[in-house]
């Protein structure tokens with residue numbers, strides 16, 4: 001399988017680098033070796049993508065020394081590459097890791113990175129396609145693919161809420177004279193709406209709390225028996241849950257909302273007018289309740305100009 | 307002598323890397339620190355806490371930007387969106403100069419997030435220098451390129467690493483961020499004399515120096531930035547500032563980060579050597595030496 005975005009390397013490394021094209025050829029060649037998944041023992045893959053021994057290919061461009069062969073030296077870079085990227089996805093997705101368990105999660109992350117190497121200058125975006133990958137290749141997460149997908153989406157939303165763009169907040173004055181039938185409101189770019197089949201917010205909070213307790217326990221371990229339970233966090237039970245992941249005063253929040261409120265916000269986000277959006281909530285939403293919701297959302301700074 | 311056009315004629319002393327575990331301490335205690343080096347990429351975001359913290363730091367301290375993803379040595383052209391983001395950060399921090407590495411790390415838009423070694427060839431030097439000029443003209447700020455540590459060399463190379471560095475900076479007419487720990491690490495991995503390296507680069511272009519700790523493995527040394535600086539690295543540092551003059555110096559500590567005070571104390575050790583170099587630089591001493 002060719003990783004997404006990679007161009008084919010040359011069959012052989014250029015012997016001399018006389019042009020920019022030669023430089024590119026050499027760089028394509030080394031990149032192709034680095035992105036090849038490591039073996040189960042975390043060694044460099046034994047074969048180049050065309051089936052030739054990796055040692056033969058490495059010898060075409062990397063000098064050996066008296067301690068390390070060409071392929072040994074290439075392996076140092078391959079391990080650095082994989083460990084750095086794997087660590088980054090681990091940091092981004094503690095909830096998904098807890099739900100799948102170490103072994104399954106590790107296999108998922110490696111398969112993900114093998115298909116989707118980074119296409120961004122910043123590691124911040126490394127996990128951006130994980131949820132999509134989980135859907136595309138359910139074999140890594142079955143029989144929990146739907147839950148894994150929900151957690152992955154939810155955890156990505158935290159990255160977005162942490163440092164996503166904040167646009168100028170609409171104030172009550174901005175809205176005062178606008179007729180609801182014409183008024184459109186956009187939601188802040190850092191905000192994500194969720195209608196999930198599990199209370200993923202509670203689950204992720206519980207996992208994070210357990211990790212904090214664990215790291216505190218490991219600091220005092222020399223002084224006595226581990227006081228903190230190592231019990232795993234129980235999987236979430238199915239329950240329709242509506243959540244907004246957002247930030248307020250630079251802090252990350254998960255806010256539970258009710259189904260009609262979710263409908264209103266989704267309609268606004270889709271570009272519908274205020275009147276249409278409130279209409280979308282259906283008859284269950286009482287006018288005074290809707291007013292109260294809007295007051296809270298305005299206070300939280302969720303609305304901006306489309 | 308120390309300040310040159312490659313660090314915008316500023317006279318910066320010893321700086322520290324701005325790292326997340328120290329944010330609270332710095333913002334609350336406002337400890338003395340001549341300047342902070344930030345990793346540009348950590349602040350090339352659209353909003354939220356990172357930029358808020360940065361603005362608070364900027365109210366109190368001088369900041370210099372250091373990047374890890376420009377990849378001057380990649381065959382790819384610089385990405386315009388990336389450059390625009392970087393430029394808006396340059397305007398925010400008013401960094402007097404900007405550094406990134408003499409390496410590659412991406413091809414055709416796929417990123418390794420590593421600092422991969424260059425093949426030391428004339429064609430690569432020419433291409434790299436063109437890219438440095440392009441970035442400098444776009445950002446309108448002096449550029450220093452940093453030598454990386456490496457664990458591999460290419461058959462295709464036509465010169466030593468320090469000849470390559472010199473070729474690039476002369477062609478680009480840019481500065482050098484001389485990382486003495488990286489020189490030490492590479493000298494062990496590739497068996498060259500690190501003093502040949504130090505003596506072989508254009509000293510008047512050194513705009514900044516990095517010192518750091520590293521980890522020794524059985525068969526190679528890895529540049530891990532998770533230890534105090536080792537003695538042979540301080541010795542190289544002393545030699546570097548004898549050659550280049552007293553230069554803005556930064557201690558890199560990126561992993562297993564201890565308290566702010568511990569990192570600060572470690573960085574201040576550079577003062578021992580700076581005093582020596584100042585003395586050697588003073589006109590009186592030079593006159594005596596000449597006589």
Ligand SMILES: [Fe+2]
Nearest residue numbers: 452485516558
């Ligand atoms: Fe460095």
